[in-house]
Amino acid sequence: MRLLVAEDDPKLLKSLLHIFESNKFSVDGVSTGEDALAHGQSEEYDGLVMDIMMPGLDGIQVLKRLRKQGITTPALFLTARTEVSQRVEGLDAGADDYLPKPFSTIELLARVRAMLRRKETYLPDLLVFGPVTLNRSTYQLGFQDRLQTLSGKEFQILEMLMQTPATIIPTERFMTHMWGWDATVDTSVVWVHISNLRKKISALGAPVEIRFMRNAGYILEVKP
Known part of the structure; x- marks a missing residue:
């Protein structure tokens, strides 16, 4: 799952990115409302985690604009503002949840998981493709x-393939979803992770394969 985190405190932003990456999320971080709006408009994210008080556009203004454009990406506000009226303002703007600072890591992760489960395209913790399963809680x-x-990247690649069965996913799509628009890594890194995934699938003896379609991308299939 891919998250956008918008937080203007550089230390907290760095901490949030570490928390989510350590828990197998693909995550991008921005520090201004304008950047949060631009990234959110891409609809590349499964969830938004935003501070309210940011330079330029604040989090509520960002979310109102996204909702006005019909973008329904789930959103969680992180803020030190805890008054009831301000919580209501955030929720009325289209937020799914609200977590005041300071907060615990386990509560943050629990709230984000709950927020993602409420998506219209809800995915259960256990994904099933043919005879294999992917546990989104244990990454097994x-x-x-x-x-x-x-590993984190192996999990993210397989999750994308299992979410869109019988669909070819181009290498560039993996790159954008997992490393972001401005990724500097070489596209060969996708092949490396897929090669490792194939080895683990083979070690299980599972009758599924990740097949490469020339000039198109990768597709997950059940072997005949």
Whole structure:
């Protein structure tokens, strides 16, 4: 799952990015309302985590503009402003939840998971593709009684493939979703992670494969 985090405190932003990346999220960070709006308009994100008080546009203004444009990406506000009227203002702007600072890491993650479960395109914790399962809580790929634990990027790639069965995903789509628009890594990194995924699928003996379609991308299929 990919998150956008908008927070103007550089230390807190760095901490938030570390928290989410350590918990297998793909995450981009911005520090102004204008940047949050531009990124949010891309509709590349599964969820938004935003501070209210930011330079330029504040978080509420950003969310109001996104909602006016028909963008329904779930949003959680992080803020030191805890008065009831301000909470109501944020929720009325289209936020799904509101977490005042300071907050605990476990509560933040729990609220984000709950927010993502409320999406119209809700995905259960256990994804199923043919005979294999992907546990989105433990990051384990399962077949029969065997399990393989995936790295963060392996998990994100397989999650994308399992969310869109029978769909070819171009390499560029993986790059944008997992590393962001301005990624400086080489596209060969996608092949490396997919190669590792194939090895883990093979170790399970699972009858599924990640197939490369020339000049198109990758697709997940059940072997005949």
